[in-house]
Amino acid sequence: MDWSRVMTLTFLVNVLAASFRQATPLILAAIGETFAERAGVFNLGLEGIMLLGGLVGFAAANAADNLWAGVAAAALAGALLGLMYAFFTVTLRADQIVAGFAMLIISSGGAIYFNRLLFPSRGGAQPQISPFAVVPVPLLHDIPFVGPVLFNHTLLTYLTLACVLLCGVVLYRTRFGLRVSAVGEYPKAADSAGVSVFFIRYACVVIGAAFAAVGGAYLSLVDLGFYVDTMVGGRGFIALALVVFGQWNPYAVLLGGLLFGAVEAIQQRFQILGSTIPAQFMIMLPYLLTIVMLLVGRKRRAPSALTVPYARE
Amino acid sequence: MYRALKTRLGAGSGAGGEQRPGWRPPADLIPVAAVLLAFMAGAGLIALAGVSPLRAYANLLLGAFGSRNAIAETLVKTTPLLLAGLGTAVAFRGRIVNIGAEGQILMGAVGATYVGLYMGQLTPVAGILLAITTGFVLGALWVGIAAALKLRFGASELITTLMLNYIAIELVGFLIAGPWKDPKAFNPFTALIAPAVRLPVLMSGTRLHAGIILALLATAVLSYVLRHTVYGFQLGVVGANPKAASYSGIHNSRVILGTMLLSGGLAGLAGVSELAGLHYRLLGGLSAGYGYTAIAIALLGRGKPFGVLAAAFLFAALTVGGDGMQQSSAVPVQVVMIIEGLLLLFVLGSEVFRARRKLADSKREGA
Numbered sequence: 316m317d318w319s320r321v322m323t324l325t326f327l328v329n330v331l332a333a334s335f336r337q338a339t340p341l342i343l344a345a346i347g348e349t350f351a352e353r354a355g356v357f358n359l360g361l362e363g364i365m366l367l368g369g370l371v372g373f374a375a376a377n378a379a380d381n382l383w384a385g386v387a388a389a390a391l392a393g394a395l396l397g398l399m400y401a402f403f404t405v406t407l408r409a410d411q412i413v414a415g416f417a418m419l420i421i422s423s424g425g426a427i428y429f430n431r432l433l434f435p436s437r438g439g440a441q442p443q444i445s446p447f448a449v450v451p452v453p454l455l456h457d458i459p460f461v462g463p464v465l466f467n468h469t470l471l472t473y474l475t476l477a478c479v480l481l482c483g484v485v486l487y488r489t490r491f492g493l494r495v496s497a498v499g500e501y502p503k504a505a506d507s508a509g510v511s512v513f514f515i516r517y518a519c520v521v522i523g524a525a526f527a528a529v530g531g532a533y534l535s536l537v538d539l540g541f542y543v544d545t546m547v548g549g550r551g552f553i554a555l556a557l558v559v560f561g562q563w564n565p566y567a568v569l570l571g572g573l574l575f576g577a578v579e580a581i582q583q584r585f586q587i588l589g590s591t592i593p594a595q596f597m598i599m600l601p602y603l604l605t606i607v608m609l610l611v612g613r614k615r616r617a618p619s620a621l622t623v624p625y626a627r628e
Numbered sequence: 629m630y631r632a633l634k635t636r637l638g639a640g641s642g643a644g645g646e647q648r649p650g651w652r653p654p655a656d657l658i659p660v661a662a663v664l665l666a667f668m669a670g671a672g673l674i675a676l677a678g679v680s681p682l683r684a685y686a687n688l689l690l691g692a693f694g695s696r697n698a699i700a701e702t703l704v705k706t707t708p709l710l711l712a713g714l715g716t717a718v719a720f721r722g723r724i725v726n727i728g729a730e731g732q733i734l735m736g737a738v739g740a741t742y743v744g745l746y747m748g749q750l751t752p753v754a755g756i757l758l759a760i761t762t763g764f765v766l767g768a769l770w771v772g773i774a775a776a777l778k779l780r781f782g783a784s785e786l787i788t789t790l791m792l793n794y795i796a797i798e799l800v801g802f803l804i805a806g807p808w809k810d811p812k813a814f815n816p817f818t819a820l821i822a823p824a825v826r827l828p829v830l831m832s833g834t835r836l837h838a839g840i841i842l843a844l845l846a847t848a849v850l851s852y853v854l855r856h857t858v859y860g861f862q863l864g865v866v867g868a869n870p871k872a873a874s875y876s877g878i879h880n881s882r883v884i885l886g887t888m889l890l891s892g893g894l895a896g897l898a899g900v901s902e903l904a905g906l907h908y909r910l911l912g913g914l915s916a917g918y919g920y921t922a923i924a925i926a927l928l929g930r931g932k933p934f935g936v937l938a939a940a941f942l943f944a945a946l947t948v949g950g951d952g953m954q955q956s957s958a959v960p961v962q963v964v965m966i967i968e969g970l971l972l973l974f975v976l977g978s979e980v981f982r983a984r985r986k987l988a989d990s991k992r993e994g995a
Contacts, residue, residue, distance in 0.1 A: 424965030431960035
C-alpha cells in the first residue's frame with residue numbers, strides 16, 4: 316500500500332468528512348435508544364427496526380418520488396413498531412430481552428418478506444432512486460479544513476447533528492427530560508410524584524424506534540440509493556453498545572458514533588488503496604472497536620430501572 | 629387448592645365457589661391461543677402475497693413431512709438448531725444472555741475443518757471424536773472471550789457475543805479465501821474433509837446423518853446434568869438469585885464461566901455436525917442464521933432441554949416446510965421468520981397474562 320497517499324491532509328479531510336456520513340445512521344439509532352434506555356426500556360430489536368425502516372423509507376420514496384416522504388414513512392413505521400414493543404414491555408411487562416429479540420426477528424423478517432413482495436426480483440433490475448444530494452452550507456463550506464469536514468453533507472446529516480443538540484436540551488433542560496430520568500432511575504418515586512411512568516416509557520420507546528427506523532432509511536436513501544437485506548450489518552447492535560459507551564449522554568454518544576464512523580471510513584479507504592491486510596480483518600475493525608468501547612465506557616452506571624418493568628402495587 | 633384445580637379444569641367444570649357470569653377460557657389454553665394467533669397473523673401475511681393461506685399452510689406441512697425425504701430434511705435441520713438451542717438455553721438458565729451461537733457454530737466448524745483437513749490419517753471413530761472435541765473446545769473458547777470480558781471488566785455479554793458473531797464470519801471468510809482455500813476451486817471454500825472425519829449417513833438416499841444422534845444425546849445428558857448434579861443445582865440458584873447463591877457459598881463467577889463455556893461448546897457441536905455431517909467442507913453460508921433461530925428456540929423451550937428439543941423440531945419443520953411452500957406456492961420463505969417471531973412474542977405475552985390471572989385468582993381466593 317502506498318503510505319504516501321495516506322499521510323496527506325486531503326486523506327485526513329476525506330476520512331473525517333466520511334466519518335460524519337458513516338456515523339449518521341449509528342448516531343440516529345443510538346440517540347433514540349438513549350431516550351428509551353434513560354426511561355428504563357432496552358430495545359434489542361433496533362437492528363431489525365433499522366432494516367424495516369430502510370425498506371419502508373426506500374419503498375415510500377420510490378412510490379412518492381420524494382425522498383422526504385421516505386423519511387417520514389420510515390419514522391412512522393418505526394413509531395408503530397415502537398408502539399408494539401412498548402405494549403409488550405410496558406403494558407404486559409414482558410421480559411425485555413425476549414420481547415426485543417422477538418421484535419428483531421419480526422421486523423427483519425418483515426423487511427425481507429415485504430421486499431420480496433413489493434419488488435419481485437424475477438427479471439429486470441431492482442428499482443433505484445437518486446439518493447439525497449450533498450448540500451454544502453453557503454460560505455461556511457469554504458472554510459479550509461473545517462468546511463469540507465463539517466459543512467459538506469446531506470441534509471439528513473445536518474438534521475442528525477441538530478437532533479443531538481436538541482435531544483441534549485430535551486433530556487437535561489426540560490421537564491419532560493427530567494421526568495424521563497426519574498422514570499428510568501426510580502419509577503416508584505416518579506409515579507408517586509404524579510409522573511405517568513406508562514406515558515413516559517411509551518413515548519421514549521416510540522421515539523427510540525422512530526429514530527432507529529430513520530437511521531435505517533438513511534442507509535437506503537443516502538448511502539446506497541436502494542435496499543438490500545444485509546445493509547444494516549450489525550449497526551443496530553453497535554448502536555446499543557454506543558449508548559453504553561456514551562453513558563446515556565447524547566453528546567458522548569455523538570462522539571462515540573464519530574469514532575465509529577472514522578474507523579469505518581479508514582477501513583473502506585485502506586481496502587481501496589490495496590492494503591496488504593486482508594479485507595476481512597479490516598471489516599472486523601468496527602466490531603472489535605465495539606467490544607473495546609464496552610471495556611472503556613463503564614464509569615457511570617446504567618439507569619437503575621433499565622429492563623425492570625414497573626407495576627403499581 | 630380447590631379453586632386452583634377448578635381453574636385448571638376450566639371455569640365451566642364443577643359448581644360451587646363464587647361462580648362469575650360469563651365463560652372464561654381455561655388459563656392453560658392461553659398459550660395455545662397464542663400459537664394459533666401467530667399462525668393466523670402469518671395467514672394474513674400470506675394472503676398479502678396473493679396466495680390462499682390454507683393452501684400455503686398445506687404446502688408447508690407437505691414440505692416438512694410429506695415424504696421420507698421431507699422428514700429426513702426436517703431432522704437434518706433440527707440437528708444444528710437443537711445443539712445451538714441447548715447451548716443458548718443453558719446460558720439463559722444462569723441469566724447469561726449468550727446470543728453469539730452463530731459465531732460459536734462457525735468456530736466449531738472451523739475446529740472440525742482443521743481436523744478434517746490436516747489430521748485425516750485417523751481411524752473413523754477417532755477422527756470423528758477428535759473433530760467433536762476440537763469443535764466443542766473452539767466454540768467454548770470463542771464464547772470464552774466474552775466470558776473473560778464479562779468477569780474481568782463487567783462487559784455485557786449480550787453485546788460482546790453479538791460482535792463476536794460478525795468477527796467469526798469474517799474470520800471464516802479469511803480462512804476460506806486465504807490459507808485454507810481449496811487450491812483446485814475458484815469459489816472460496818476449503819477442500820473436502822477426510823472421509824474418516826465425516827459423520828455417517830443414517831438413511832440411505834437422504835441427507836440425514838448421525839449428527840441428530842449427537843444432538844439427542846446432548847439433550848438427554850444436559851437434562852440429566854441440570855436436574856441431578858450439583859452443578860445443575862448451582863446454576864439454578866445462580867440464575868434465580870445470584871446474591872443468595874454467593875451467600876450460600878456458590879462461586880458465582882466459576883459457575884458463570886463454566887456455563888458460558890458449556891454453552892459455546894454445545895453451539896460449537898452444531899458447527900461440527902453441519903460440517904462433518906452435511907457440507908464436508910468449510911464454506912461461507914455454513915450457518916444460515918441457525919445461531920439466531922436458536923435463541924428463539926431456547927426461549928420458547930423455556931430453557932429446558934426437552935422443551936428446546938420440541939421447539940427445535942417445530943422450527944426445523946417450519947423452515948423446511950417454508951422452503952417447500954416457497955417453491956410450490958410462491959410465498960417468500962421469510963414469512964416463516966415473522967411467524968417465529970410472533971410465536972415468541974405472543975407466547976411470552978400469554979405467559980405474562982396467565983401469570984397475572986393466576987395471581988388475581990389466588991388473591992380472590994385469599995379474600
